[in-house]
Structure formats: C-alpha cells, structure tokens
Amino acid sequence: MNAVLLARLQFAFTISVHIIFPAFTIGLSAFIATLLILWQRTGREHFHRLARFWTKIFAVSFAMGVVSGIPMSYEFGSNWSRFSEVAGNVVGPLIGYEVLTAFFLEATFLGVLLFGWKRTPPWLQATAAVLIAVGTAMSAFWILSANSWMQTPAGHVMRDGIAYPVDWFAIIFNPSFPYRLSHMLTAAYLTTSLVVLAVGARYLLVDAFKEEARTMMRMGVGMLAVLGPVQLLLGDQHGLNTLKYQPAKIAAIEAHWRDTGPMELVLFALPDEHAKVNRAAIVIPHLGSLILTHDWNARVPALADFAENARPPRVTIVFFAFRIMVGIGLFLIALGLTGAVLWLRGRLFTSRWYLRSAGWAWPLGFIAILAGWLTTENGRQPYVIYGILRTQDATSPIAAATVAASFVAFVLVYGVVFSIGIYYMRKMIRHGPHGAAVAESSAPHALPNQPLASARESTRESRAEPPVI
C-alpha cells in the first residue's frame, strides 16, 4: 500500500472514531442543560437524578472525545503536511477559533459540572451545562466551516500554489457551510435523542426507573418527531447545494453514469465501476430530477460528463453510504412520528413492540452520521480541497512504513480503549440513575428476569450491577 492510501485510511479511522463522541456529547450536553434548567424551575427531583446520571456518561464520552480529538490537531501536520502548507493560512485560523471559543469553554466548565456539585450553587451547575452545550455547538461551527471550505472553497486567492485569505466572511460562510452545519448539528441532536429514547424504552421494558424512563421517552420522541422531518428538509437543501457546487459528487451518490434524459432515482443497484453501469437496479423514473432540482424533467450532469480525474474514483462507497444514511433517516422519522401518535393516544409507555424497536434503535444515529461523512468526504475525491489540491499531493514526506506503523498503533489503541469505554458506558446505563423511586415489583408484564427486580431495587444504592436490560 502506498503512503497516500495509508494516510487516508489513518485519517478516516481516527476521525470516524472521534466523531462518534462529539456527535453524542453535542446533544447530550444540551439534554443535560435542559434537565438542569427544568429541575431549577420545577424543583422535581427526578430531573436532577437524570441530569447527574447522564452527566457521568457524558464525562466518559467527553474524555474519549478529547483524547481522540487531540491527535486530529496534530495529524494535519504529521500526515498531511503539504495540505497544511497550502491551506494553513485559511483553514488554520478556523481551527484556532475552535480552540479559543469552544475547547477551553467545554473543558473548563466540565470540571465545574462534574466536581462542583458540593462546591457551587445549583444555578451555576445549570450555567456550566449551558456553557458546555454552547461550547460543543461552537466547536461544530468552526470545524464544519473548515471542512466546508475544503468542499466549497471561497474568499481566497491562490498564489504560488498557496491559498491566501481575502475575505474572512466569505471563507467562514462559504457556500456549503450553512447547510452542512445545520445538517450535522441536527444529526447530533437526533442521535442523542435516539439514545435517550432507547435507554428510556429499555428501562420501561423491565419496569425500572419508571419516572425517569417516561421523561426520557417523552423528550426523545418529541425531539425525533420534530427534528426528523426538519432533517429531511435540511438534507434536501444540502443536496441542492451540492448539485450546484459539486455536481460530480451528486452523480456518484446517485450512480448516475450517463445523462440520457430526466434522471431516475436509483433505489437500489450494484454499481459496476468498470463497465460504468448499474446492475440489478431498481429505479423510479423522473424522481431523481424531481428531488435534485425540484423539476420533473430537468437534466442532471452525469459521471460521464466529468473527466476521469475530476470525479470520485469510487462510486460504490458513496452510493451505498448515502443510501444507508437516508434509509436510517426515514426510519427515524417513522419512529418519531409513531411515538408521537402513541403518546397522543396514551399508549407510548405500554406498547411493548414500540419500546422494543426503540430500545434496539440506539446505534442508528451514529451509523447514519458515519455514513453521511463517508459520502461527503469520498464524494469530494480526488480532491482534498475541492478543485484546488488533490489528495495525492497533500501528504507528508514520510515513508509508507512509518505511516503504516502508526496506523496499526492507532487501530490497536483505539480498538482496545474505546471498546472498553463503550462497555463502561453500557455498564453505567445498566446501572441506572441513583436513588430513583422504587419501581413497582408487581408489574403486570412479567419478564424472565422479573423475580430479580426486587433484588435490583435493594442494590440500587450500592455499586452492584443489576440485571437490567
């Protein structure tokens, strides 16, 4: 394998692991802040218990986000030094602002939130949570601005192969940035809402922590029912924007090999990259044109309209990654709307089929986010900065063996450390919120582990592990 491919794999791996944690903590910090504000305003203790419970999980996730994030800020130089030289003037300050406006804020006030329960007043706890939530969103703002500039560069001039800033406003608010930011932030809130909903559903399935579980389910379903459809609209607008600025990416996403008339929508196919055709395709005529241009008959540029070296070399990845993302998105909308209907009919907490599906759905948001990033980043190829710098020209002058060794080290360390971290989060979720009201042991829906429910209640205050979920 050559050094470029290894460097790409290493970046893809490290950032894919990393994004899981910020995507979760962006939403979770907002959730915790909301809970603490609700607790302040209503005085109801279960909000406080929930906030403290999720804060512990947040701390574990945040720590993993931090330690997997620090390598990112050095990887630009270690593996992508030529990218750093070409783009440093433009991308650098955006990342610098991320550190200044977000990282310090989050890291510092997390200390207050975690350790300040006994030293600071409740209003300061709530303020710290709000500041962390703002910090995580600010972080998304700057890093997505930097990424969007690499997708749709603007506001700069090129001199001697180096990008120089001309108009910072145009750089920050480059053409794809507003769409990417709103799409990603919504995805993060949806992902966390889904996890919260799933945990609530799982508690209800075993009749544990009922008061907390109901609150989690209501909040989760509410977020899903509102943000799911919103995300569909945002995604649609993002698609129109991509068609305008990166038509080759759209052609690859849709496996649109040749422009022969109004574009059909390919629901499923096996793209054949050598023959440049789709096998086993299921298509709906005209729908592609309608979705991408909002016009029944409009033509859409196809892969054949671009030079081989100016379009994504691999169609299969973007084609499937995109379909996974959209498929999950549609499922989440259905889950949210179904939940809302059940809620209105008063059956949200008793429909076991719904609780079970929601309980299993928790990883879907993360998968959708990873699939979305795979789509947009692979769709930008063969460029690292669209139209300006090719990926193959962006790496560091480092031997392939060195990159390979560090890649293996990252895979091993991340594989071990983050698997354990996720196992610990699962353990904490199984353990549940402390000091919750005792659940009724004579629940009508007896589960196989029901006899253990009372034992569970008695051990709740200890660190023993109850057989929940």
Next chain:
Amino acid sequence: MSELAGSAYWLPLICAAVLGFAVAMYIVLDGFDLGIGILFPFFPREIDRDQMMNSVAPFWDGNETWLILGGTGLFVMFPRAYAVVMPALYVPLITMLLALVFRGVAFEFRWVAKPHHRKWDIAFSAGSIVAALCQGFMLGGLLGGTRVEQGHFAGGAFDWLTPFTLVCGFGLVVGYALLGATWLVMKMTGNLERRARRSGRVLLVGVLGFIVLVSVWTPLEFERIGERWFSWPNILYLSPVPLATAFFAVVCWRGLARTRFMFSPFYSAGGLFVLAYIGLVISMMPYLVPPAITVWNAAAAPSSQRFVLIGIAVLLPFILGYTVFVYYTFRGKVRADEGYH
C-alpha cells in the same frame, strides 16, 4: 532581518510570543497533572491514589487544551514550521498522543471500573510517564536541529534520537514529577503531604542536576547557542536567568523542608519551569525549527495572523478568567468526598 519592516517584522514576533505563552501554560499546568501520574508508582495505596486523582480531575481537561492550542497555534500562525516539525518528530509525537489517550480516559474509566481499576492505574501512570518522556524527546529533537530541503522535512524517522534527546526526555519526566509533588504538598494533608515533601526534595535535586546538565551541554554542542549566551554583552543581560533559577531553587527547597509553607514549593517549582523555558527560548530565537526555519520565514499570511491575533486578544482574557475561576472554585486542600462518582 533588517529587510523586514513594520508588520512583516512584528506580526510573527507577536505570534511567536503568543505561541510561547500557550506552550508555557501547557508545560506548567499539564506538567503537574502529568506529574501526578508519574508519581503514582510511589503511592501504591488506593485511597491515596483516589485523592491524588481527585486533586487534578477538575483541571486536567482544561490543562490539556493548552496542548491543542500549541499544536493548532503552530498550524495557524506558522504553517510552514508545523509542516516540517510534525513529520520530523512523527514517532515521539504519535507515541505521546497515544500515551495521552491512555492517561486521559483513565480519569473516567478508573472510577467506573472499580474495584477492577488496577489496569487504569497502570494506564494512567505509564501514559503520563511516556507522554512526558516523548515531550522531552520532541524538545531535544527540536533543539538538535532538523534536516530541511526546499522547505520540506528531508530526514528519517529517528533523526531526533540522540543522547541529548534522551537527557531532555528524562529531565522532563523528573521535572513534571517535581511539579506533581509540590502540587500534592499544596492539596493534600497528613501523611500524603509529608511524603510529597520528602519526594519533592529528591526530585528538586534531580531537576537542578538536569538543568545544569542541559545548560552546559547545549552551548558546547551547538555553537550558535554558546555564542548567544556567552558573548559580551549578552552574558550580562542574560545573567538574571541563572540567578533567578538559583533563587527559586532555594525557595522551593525551604518550602518543601518546612511544613508551614503550603504554596511556595509549587509556585517556585513553576518558576523554575518558566525560567528553564525562557532559557530555551533564548537559545532558540529566532528559530522555530533550527537551523533552517525562523519565525519570519515560517509565518502565515499577515491577514491570517492578524485574524487570529484579534481572536486571541478578545478571547484569551475570558479563557484566563474562567480558568482562574475554576482553580479558585476548587482551591484549598482536597476533601475526602471530592469525587462525583
């Protein structure tokens, strides 16, 4: 550098000062919490380790953010130096980052894992030691010089590895351990405090030994550094640096020896660090990557530097403000029930 006038001369210098400040903040602040990890093997009791960890847990994350600011600061303000340094120091850099992964997650994992937390004790301690060692290697490697051709790194993966870098690595481990020990003096009571005072004195002697060793070695090994320090009248202007170092060493020793001094050991140890760091900066200037890249020829576009400096001027006071606030909130001796787990 007389051909550079006005902002082309001053902007890179201001940026270098800001970057230098971030790095100094990092080595002192993360230094003491890395030091706690380095000292872990000498404090085997679980209850001691719980307290030691709780004493730094609210701060470590913010402390480590200065490392991110250092890395991105170099990327932002001196992209050409960043593009040479990171490949040149690839091996110690990646090793340090992975070590920081282990020790960082240990802050949370250790509590969740209890009572099976031993592996995270080891991860925390080994991670801290390896990270400190690698930072010393990087410092030594940077001082030792980097092969640059046509603006790109042109050396091998282990160019940084010399006897001198090994000395820098071990010196930094001992130095961070001293910061950690003096932090414990400030934060702990009873037996733990007494033992921290005792190990602090041993570490102080070690640190002074390394300071002397590096101070003698660098001017002998690198001609330009010898000239910087020992040519007239530089030797006169620079004499306060060793004198102040000696002063802080005495204050630190006295503070560690007498139990009524709680704060002076930590602050004087921090002072020692800052002085050693100033000494290094004096040796390095105006190079960012000796012997090829200076602050001027690595500088980002003036408008990029200006844009970031505006942000720093506005935001750094806030950052420092709430950093002080957090340290104030968690001031004083650590209480037994400090954790949140």
